Amino acid sequence: MNKDQYLKELKQLLAPLSKVERDEILYDYREHFDNGLRDGKTDLEVINELGSPEEVAENVLEELPNSKKSIHNTNTDLVRMVVLSIVLIFINIIFVLAPLIGIITAYFGLYSVVVTLIFSPMVLFFNAIVNGVGSILISFFLVGVGLSLGVLVLLGLLWLGKWLFRLIKMYINFNVRLVRGY
Amino acid sequence: MNTQFKKGILELCVLVLIYKKDQYGYELAQNISDNIDLAEGSLYPLLRRLTKEGYCTTYLAESKEGPPRKYYRLTDKGKQYMDFLVSEWELFSINVNLLIKEALKDE
Known part of the structure; x- marks a missing residue:
C-alpha cells in the first residue's frame, strides 16, 4: 500500500461523516505523510507507524462527540462522573436541602389548617x-362553612402535593442525567 | 494493554507535550512514540476531540520546507484539565506501585 491508496481507503471508511469533517481529517493525515516523507521515511514506514486505515477510521468514529460509545467508555468520564456527583451532593445539601425541608414542612403544616377548619366548628356545634x-x-352554619372550606383546601393540597412530588422527581432525574452525561 | 486505558494515558501525554510548547501533529507523534509504543493514527482523532472540547486550539504556521503546518496550542481550560489529569495520574500510579510492592513483598 502507498500513501494515495491509504488515504483513499481512509476516505471510503469515513463515508458516514460530513464532507467538511472528512476533508479536515484527511488533511491531517496527508500532512502527516508529507512530514514523514520529508523526514526520510517511506510510505510504508509512515503507514506502519500510523496503523491501518481501519484502525484510524474506528478511532475517528469513536471520538465523535455524538457517539454514545465514547461517552460511556473513557476513563476520564468516570472521573468526571465521580467529581460531578460529589459537587452535586454538596450543592444539594447546602442550597437545596434546607428550602426543600422548609417547603415540605410547610406543606404538611397546611394539613393542620384543614383539620382545624373541619373540626373546630364541630367542637363549637357540640358545645352548643x-x-x-x-x-x-x-x-x-360554621360547621358547613368549615367543612366545605376544609375539603376545598384538602383537594388543593392533594393537587399541590402531586405537583410537588413530580417536581422533586424531575429534579432528581435532572441530577442523575447530569451525572450520566446525557 | 487495555485500549481505553491507553487512550486516557495518550490524552494526558498530548496535553503535557503541547503545554510544554505548541506542536504540529507529526512532531507530537514523534515525541510520544519516542517513549510510548503508539499507533500514531489514533493521535489525530484525539486531537480533534480535544479541540472540539476547547482544551486546545489550532493555527496554521508556515514551515521552511513544504506546506504550512497545523499547530496545536493548549488553552486555559486545557491547562486546568491537564493539571487535573496529572494529579489523577500521580495518585493512580502511587497506588498501583504500592499495590505491586505489597503483593510482591511476601514472595
Missing part, C-alpha cells in the same frame, strides 16, 4: 348542643 354555649344555628 350539649352545654348550651352559643347559638346552635350559627355554629351549625
Whole structure:
C-alpha cells in the first residue's frame, strides 16, 4: 500500500461523516505523510507507524462527540462522573436541602389548617348542643362553612402535593442525567 | 494493554507535550512514540476531540520546507484539565506501585 491508496481507503471508511469533517481529517493525515516523507521515511514506514486505515477510521468514529460509545467508555468520564456527583451532593445539601425541608414542612403544616377548619366548628356545634354555649344555628352554619372550606383546601393540597412530588422527581432525574452525561 | 486505558494515558501525554510548547501533529507523534509504543493514527482523532472540547486550539504556521503546518496550542481550560489529569495520574500510579510492592513483598 502507498500513501494515495491509504488515504483513499481512509476516505471510503469515513463515508458516514460530513464532507467538511472528512476533508479536515484527511488533511491531517496527508500532512502527516508529507512530514514523514520529508523526514526520510517511506510510505510504508509512515503507514506502519500510523496503523491501518481501519484502525484510524474506528478511532475517528469513536471520538465523535455524538457517539454514545465514547461517552460511556473513557476513563476520564468516570472521573468526571465521580467529581460531578460529589459537587452535586454538596450543592444539594447546602442550597437545596434546607428550602426543600422548609417547603415540605410547610406543606404538611397546611394539613393542620384543614383539620382545624373541619373540626373546630364541630367542637363549637357540640358545645352548643350539649352545654348550651352559643347559638346552635350559627355554629351549625360554621360547621358547613368549615367543612366545605376544609375539603376545598384538602383537594388543593392533594393537587399541590402531586405537583410537588413530580417536581422533586424531575429534579432528581435532572441530577442523575447530569451525572450520566446525557 | 487495555485500549481505553491507553487512550486516557495518550490524552494526558498530548496535553503535557503541547503545554510544554505548541506542536504540529507529526512532531507530537514523534515525541510520544519516542517513549510510548503508539499507533500514531489514533493521535489525530484525539486531537480533534480535544479541540472540539476547547482544551486546545489550532493555527496554521508556515514551515521552511513544504506546506504550512497545523499547530496545536493548549488553552486555559486545557491547562486546568491537564493539571487535573496529572494529579489523577500521580495518585493512580502511587497506588498501583504500592499495590505491586505489597503483593510482591511476601514472595
